[in-house]
Every structure is written in structure tokens, then in C-alpha cells.
Amino acid sequence: MGFLTEATPPRHAALDVLPGITRIVADNPGVMTYRGTNTFLVERDDGLVVVDPGPEDAEHVADILKAAANRPICLILLTHTHADHYGALPGLKAACGAPVAAYAPSPKPGFTPDIMLGDGDEILGFTAVFTPGHAADHLCFALKGAAGEKLLFSGDHVMSWSSSIVSPPDGDMGDYYRSLQLLLSRDDDVFLPGHGPLLPQPRRLTAQLLVHRQKREQSLLAQLARREWSVAGLAARLYGKQDLFLKAAAQRNVLAHLLKLKDENAVRELTPDTAEHPDNLAMAAMAEQSESWRARVARLQGDARRRFALS
Numbered sequence: 001m002g003f004l005t006e007a008t009p010p011r012h013a014a015l016d017v018l019p020g021i022t023r024i025v026a027d028n029p030g031v032m033t034y035r036g037t038n039t040f041l042v043e044r045d046d047g048l049v050v051v052d053p054g055p056e057d058a059e060h061v062a063d064i065l066k067a068a069a070n071r072p073i074c075l076i077l078l079t080h081t082h083a084d085h086y087g088a089l090p091g092l093k094a095a096c097g098a099p100v101a102a103y104a105p106s107p108k109p110g111f112t113p114d115i116m117l118g119d120g121d122e123i124l125g126f127t128a129v130f131t132p133g134h135a136a137d138h139l140c141f142a143l144k145g146a147a148g149e150k151l152l153f154s155g156d157h158v159m160s161w162s163s164s165i166v167s168p169p170d171g172d173m174g175d176y177y178r179s180l181q182l183l184l185s186r187d188d189d190v191f192l193p194g195h196g197p198l199l200p201q202p203r204r205l206t207a208q209l210l211v212h213r214q215k216r217e218q219s220l221l222a223q224l225a226r227r228e229w230s231v232a233g234l235a236a237r238l239y240g241k242q243d244l245f246l247k248a249a250a251q252r253n254v255l256a257h258l259l260k261l262k263d264e265n266a267v268r269e270l271t272p273d274t275a276e277h278p279d280n281l282a283m284a285a286m287a288e289q290s291e292s293w294r295a296r297v298a299r300l301q302g303d304a305r306r307r308f309a310l311s
């Protein structure tokens with residue numbers, strides 16, 4: 001696939017990406033976040049608009065405020081409520097007082113945006129494009145660039161460096177397909193994603209992402225035509241991942257595909273496996289040593305044992 005790569009960008013710096021738009025890459029690199037979450041600062045007549053505050057990190061908030069310098073922050077836009085985009089929001093909002101605009105109703109407990117956006121809503125020149133799939137509350141934001149080019153802040157729906165995880169129930173594979181098709185029906189010139197560098201000619205990669213999922217779905221059905229599979233077994237069979245984080249992500253994607261196929265009556269769910277898959281035993285062992293893994297793994301284990309067969 002036509003993914004882009006980039007060297008680790010300078011930290012704690014506002015990088016010029018387009019006229020009137022800078023990018024600050026948060027210091028949260030990882031197998032799911034690449035070099036870190038992108039926070040964009042966009043100059044408008046009323047001041048600066050922040051697109052995605054980033055992870056909970058006081059230094060990152062300080063970097064945003066420093067980059068704003070003496071320009072007021074007049075609005076915070078949020079693509080979705082995952083922690084690596086939302087985490088810095090309370091700190092940033094407390095520091096600058098700007099209202100936050102995001103999709104509503106949000107599935108995130110206790111979060112109600114000041115300005116509730118739905119598909120097609122406009123604010124300060126940005127147009128919200130409802131794109132659920134990676135997250136149930138995901139918005140992309142369309143904006144005319146300084147030279148009239150059509151920009152789309154694409155969040156984690158379409159990223160330049162990798163495909164996105166679709167993890168049920170917040171993630172929904174049927175929605176993800178439809179949201180990719182929605183972007184294919186548009187004529188944006190460049191995407192500014194939640195992770196990774198800017199993506200020119202974005203329809204090419206978007207189309208490849210959709211084909212990639214359709215192929216994955218076909219190979220999943222081909223495996224199920226031969227025998228029944230657990231989520232963990234199918235993920236190990238279809239994805240050659242070594243890293244435990246990536247194995248876990250693969251299991252979430254496989255479950256999302258299976259639930260989509262179940263909705264379409266192509267597969268049916270059986271009673272779950274009683275035994276853990278070796279991959280999940282390894283995840284459980286890692287969780288013993290990691291607070292952040294413990295809660296996550298507990299939820300993964302049950303889903304990993306779920307079994308499916310062709311209808």
C-alpha cells in the first residue's frame with residue numbers, strides 16, 4: 001500500500017505544513033501512534049483553531065500555548081474521543097478557555113462538547129464530515145486552504161502511515177467501509193491525518209485501504225469455508241504480527257470483520273472456546289507487569305475466544 005514514512009519530527013516545535021497551518025507532534029510515539037499524535041494549529045480571522053489537543057501531557061499543552069504565542073485560541077476541534085486525541089483537552093481548555101466542538105452525542109462517559117456537531121455542520125469555515133468506523137464519534141473536518149485547495153483533517157479515519165484499528169463496539173467495520181466510500185466520493189486535495197505526515201492525492205490510499213479490507217474479508221471467509229475459527233486463531237492465521245500490541249490490534253480488526261459479516265448473515269457465532277489462545281496467554285503474562293495492559297487485556301480475552309463459522 002502507498003503508506004508514507006517520515007523521520008521522527010522535532011519535538012516541542014510547531015512545524016509549518018501549509019500556509020497558516022502548523023503541526024505539533026506529541027511525544028507519544030508507539031506502534032499504534034507512529035511518531036505521535038498530530039495537533040494542528042490553524043489561523044482564522046478570530047484567532048487560532050486547535051485540531052485535536054493530543055494525549056494527556058502537560059508539556060504538550062505547554063507546547064500548544066507556546067506556539068499560539070499572543071494569538072488567542074478561539075476554538076478546539078476534536079476528531080474523536082480516543083485518549084491520544086482527547087487527553088490534553090481538559091488541560092488545554094482550562095488554560096485557554098476556548099470552547100470545544102465535537103460530534104455529539106459522544107460515547108465517552110461524562111463528555112459533552114460545548115458545540116455539538118453533526119455531519120455537514122459548519123464552524124469557522126470548517127465543515128464536519130461524520131466518518132464513524134474507527135470510532136463511533138469520528139469527524140473529519142473539511143477546510144478551504146489559503147490557495148483554495150481542499151483540505152481534510154482526516155483524524156484516525158484515514159492516516160498516511162498505516163491502516164486504522166477498528167475495535168468493537170466503539171469501532172464498527174460496516175461503518176468504516178461506508179466512511180471510506182464517503183471520502184472516495186469527495187474531491188479533497190490533501191489529508192491532514194491524526195498521525196503521520198500530510199497525505200497528498202488522498203483518494204489513492206483511501207481506495208487501497210478499502211480494497212485491503214475487502215481482501216481481508218475474502219481471506220477470512222476462505223478460512224471459515226474450511227473450518228470454524230476463534231477470533232484469536234483467525235488473527236494469528238491471517239496477520240503475521242509478532243508484537244503483542246499488534247497481535248491484539250489484529251484480533252480487534254478480525255472481530256470487527258466477523259461482526260460485520262454476522263450482520264450480513266454471512267457468518268454465525270458459535271459457543272466460545274473454553275481455552276485461551278497462546279497469544280492471549282502471552283498478553284495476560286504481559287498484563288501482570290503493566291497497569292495499562294491489565295484493563296485492556298481483560299476485555300480482549302473474552303472476545304479472543306469468540307468462535308465463528310459460515311452461516
Ligand SMILES: [Zn+2]
Pocket residue numbers: 037082084085156194195
Ligand atoms: Zn489516534
